[in-house]
Amino acid sequence: MVKNVGGIDKTLRIVVGALLIVLALTGAIGVWGWIGVIPLATGLVGTCPAYLPFGIKTCKVEPKE
Structure with a gap:
């Protein structure tokens, strides 16, 4: 699987998802x-x-070698 979620997007998804489940x-x-x-x-x-x-893609682009 190609990683396409990174940084702030990842954090927000985890926080919002957990909050919805708790509610x-x-x-x-x-x-x-x-x-x-x-x-x-x-x-x-x-x-x-x-x-x-x-x-x-919201993650950092990996440098190609």
Whole structure:
């Protein structure tokens, strides 16, 4: 898998995903909070499948040798 999520994007995904899951567990926002699993997983893995078709990368470009 190609890493295309980096830095601030990764941090925001993890924080927002975890927050949504916690809110779902406490019953504050209902079952829709479980959608937080997606940004949490993409943040932890470092790859966002939705970025691939558009060629978006928020991580640093690796130098080619």
